Amino acid sequence: MKTTTALSLFVIVFALVPGRAAAQGEATASNPVTQSLKGLQDITVTNLTKTAEMLEDSMYAYRPTDEVRTAGQILAHVANSQFAFCAGAAGEKSPNEQNYEETATTKADILAALKAGFAYCDQVYAKMTDADGAKMHKFFGNDMAASGILAFNAAHNYEHYGNLVTYMRMNHIVPPSSQRSN
DSSP states (O other): OHHHHHHHHHHHHHHHOHHHHHTTTHHHHHOHHHHHHHHHHHHHHHHHHHHHHHSOGGGGGOOSSTTSOOHHHHHHHHHHHHHHHHHHHHTSOOSOOSOHHHHOOSHHHHHHHHHHHHHHHHHHHHHOOHHHHTSEEEETTEEEEHHHHHHHHHHHHHHHHHHHHHHHHHTTOOOGGGSOOO
């Protein structure tokens, strides 16, 4: 099920991103799958980073019910996940040795953790080729292609951005993806 979802997302993304990929020149021509996945990652990074930056400190403690994570916990979870997913795609051990959901408690700490996680993924993408993306790695107990793990990461990012969009809407905040650009 997880593999099917990640692969379905990959197919959809690959169909939607050709114009963006074409603009990226030679790197795209030689690694179109990796560059398409990077484009998707960049969209999620932009929305999540803008969310983390625009939320007031008090919103980091907001949760609609006691049974769900706070906005800050969601963002810290996403930071942790960047290391897990991108290390899995790279076939290496995660360099992150802390659990940001437990250690990052302020807006500044969580934003720094997010940026560190996204920077790590940028390094993985910088080294990744389409041939590397076809290599199989164990991830959550399943054999997955590295590119499938990267697609899964983007889906996971969108899942939690969707949680945050709901939190923002409940507090009359326009999410970054809905803001008009001038």
